[in-house]
Amino acid sequence: MHFVKKVPRTEEEEARNAKEKAKKLRTYCQLRDKINTKQRSDELDDELLELTGEILTKVPDLYSVWNLRRSVLEKLAEKKDNESEEEHLKRKDRLFSGELILTQSCLMTNCKSYCAWFHRGWAFSRIKSRDINHELKMCEKALQMDGRNFHCWDYRRLIAKIANLHPDEELKFSDKMIGANFSNYSAWHYRSSLLPVLFPDPERRIAISEERACLELKNMPNAFFTDPEDQSAWIYSEWLVSMCSRSFQVEAQPKLLSIIMNDEKTQIYATFNVAVCHTELSNNVNVEMEGDFDVHWMPIMRFPRTKFSRLWMATLKGAFRSLEVSNSSSEKYVKLASGGIVNVKELYRIYNVEQRDRNTELEKSVRNLTEQCRILIEELSGDQSPAALKWPVFTYTRCLIELDPAGNEETIIKNLRKLAYEYDPKRREMYREAEAKYLIDKTLRSTNNNGMRIIDELIKNGSLSLKDLDLSSVDHLVYLSSLITSLDLSGNALVQTKFLPMFPRLKQLHLDSNPLPSITDLKCPDLELLSIAGCFVSEVHDVDCILECDSLSRFIFCETALSEDNAKSESLRKIINENGRNIRLIRHWL
Structure with missing residues (x-):
């Protein structure tokens, strides 16, 4: 088991253990051979049922043996010629009820055996006189022993479906499990699957009704303050907070x-x-x-x-x-001068361009949650490890982004960087991606010198500048990618160019001062100008592929190791001449 220190065995214990293993192996091999012999002879009888049961109690994860056993059971469950319908049903119930005893024995050996749980559900669904309460109690007992046993949760869902239990009963069960242990992630997850059924949003705008979402958010601080380092309640709250987002959709319909x-x-x-x-x-x-x-x-x-x-x-x-x-x-x-069309309203929604009504009850509940997170952060600061601040800071920042991204810019950026480099460095790229998304949204809703939004300017002329934002990714631009013909990504933190195929109409690209070691994966068929000034490229083979681009007319590589080496610069020129290209190489700034 995890975190249980192993106790070293003596030589005598090792020898005894090896002897026991050898004995078990001999028994297993004998049973396996007998089973294979009867299977080849197509002897699907009581003896084979007994043999498979004996081997499965020792090794519950032999899925091929479980498959064979089900074949035997189906044959034995067939109605006999001299058997009445009532007798047949009783015999079938006894036969399949015996499988519940077998699987319980197997689950005592391995409580997370997928094969055993599946077989139990298969057998139970074939019993007419079912004891639903017994199965529900068995599930509850198993989950009290290990609340993270998702095989058992799946089985409970199956039993609830067979018994036609009302979702409200299962919600009460999740309440009971969460009340016993706030750290029961599976119970929180089960709850999130039940609420949309019991409390659907009439407008289908969010997953559950606004009234219920507010009630759920109101109860979250109890779990937060009980154990701030436990992820279960925090992840559940993220699901609730996401409903406040303009980009939240119950079912994302293609648009x-x-x-x-x-x-x-x-x-x-x-x-x-x-x-x-x-x-x-x-x-x-x-x-x-x-x-x-x-x-x-x-x-x-x-x-x-x-x-x-x-x-x-x-x-x-x-x-x-x-x-x-x-x-x-x-x-x-909106019709474009070029003849195309753009769904501006949907793009505004995706990039959080326009302000929204912030006086809804859900917004007020999220604002209250934000304040509770702020109080918890103050309590934990100073005398706790950085890891303890991870979830409170993340949820606090997430709420700020949804409530007022423009008014909390400094706090949002500071918190995302603290999460990436101090509180949760193992998930650094996730926070860097979130920061990149936020900065792109911020840039697109900002205005130029003429008072025009940057996103509107982009739609009009295809040009976008994201200079000096320390972006590690621009994947969030995918929804605008076919509109962009000129892109300035200078002064960012890009380390590869695999993302560029998603900009098929790109003609001008500035990648200056990015830590790019190579552009061998850069593919832009219509590219006319490429600038990699100040990047980390150092060898001819790091860039020679771009020189094969038919449309390229200017290539700027100032302030790179290539520009400082006469031989390498000459090699680039030689490649251009050999390929018959008309590309202007710009080695030094004018």
């Missing part, structure tokens, strides 16, 4: 975000809010061409052979005639 065409109208790009398959794409978008030309859509993803993607591309053969969007009646699209 078309944009249809964009390139300048030559030879390629068309469709972007969705969720990954969709080809069928879903075809149901939403219909492109008609002059003449007898079909439109073949291809997903744009980092991974080959993918069938689902947010971004799809089609190369148009022939003259473009018209574009139809099936859900245009329910979604308002």
Whole structure:
């Protein structure tokens, strides 16, 4: 078991243990051989049932033996010629009830044996005279011994389904388990699956009704202050707080975000809010061409052979005639000068651009939770280890992001960085990703010198600057990726360029002063200008692949090891000449 110190055995004990193991192995092999012999002879009888039972009590995880045993049981359960219906049902009940005794014995050997739990459910579902209360009590007893036994939780759900138990009864059971132990993560999880059934939101805007969500949030501080380091209640509260988010959706329905065409109208790009398959794409978008030309859509993803993607591309053969969007009646699209369309309202929602009503009861409950977290952080600061502050600071920050991201910018950034580098460094990338998402949202809702929102400027001219934000990821831009033609990522913390295929229309890219050791995975078919000034590239093979790009006309590599080495710079020029490219190499700033 975990955290139990092993006691070293003496030589005599080791010898005795080895002897016992050898004896068990001989017994196992003898039983296995007998079972195999009868199986080959197709002797599915009582003797085989006894043999499989004997071996399974010793080794409960032999799933092939359980499969064989079920075959034997199904044959033995068949109705006999001279048997009445009542006699047949009673005999079947006795037969399958015996499996409950066997599986209980197996679970005493290994309480987390998937095979044994599955077989118990299979047998119980075939018993007519079922003792539901006995099974529920058995589950409760098993969960009191180990509340994290998810096999047992699955079995209890099966019993509740067979017995048609009202979800309210199961909610009371989860209350009982949580009351006995706030650290019972599985009980909290079970609760989150029951509440949407018992208290659905009439508008289906959030997972449960606002009134119930407020009540749940009100009770959370009791668990927080009992054991601040336990994750169970904190993770449950994250589910509740997420309902306050503008981007929360009970069921994320596919929505078309944009249809964009390139300048030559030879390629068309469709972007969705969720990954969709080809069928879903075809149901939403219909492109008609002059003449007898079909439109073949291809997903744009980092991974080959993918069938689902947010971004799809089609190369148009022939003259473009018209574009139809099936859900245009329910979604308002803004037409672009280039001929494309954009669902601006949905993009605003995704990137938290517009302010929302902050006087709802749910918002007030989240605000109260924020204050409770602040009080707990003050109590824990100073005399606790950094790990104890992880969950309170995370939840406090999460609430601030939902309540007022613009007004709490300094606190949010400071807390995310403390979580990444002090309180929870093992999950550093998760917090860095959250910080990147927050900073991208902040940039997009900010305004330029003319008072225009950056996101509106991007939609209009395809240009976006995210300079000096210390971003480690720009994956959050995927919903805008087909709109972007010029992207400035200078002064960030990017270490690879695998994300760039999601920007298929990119023509200008600035990656200056990023800790990039290589750009060998950079693929942008329409790229005209690339700048990697101040990056960590040091060898010709770190960049030579980009020199094969047909559209590239300028390559800036100032302040790199390549620019400081005459031989390496000359090698780049030689590659360009050999490939017949017309690329201007910019080695030094003018």
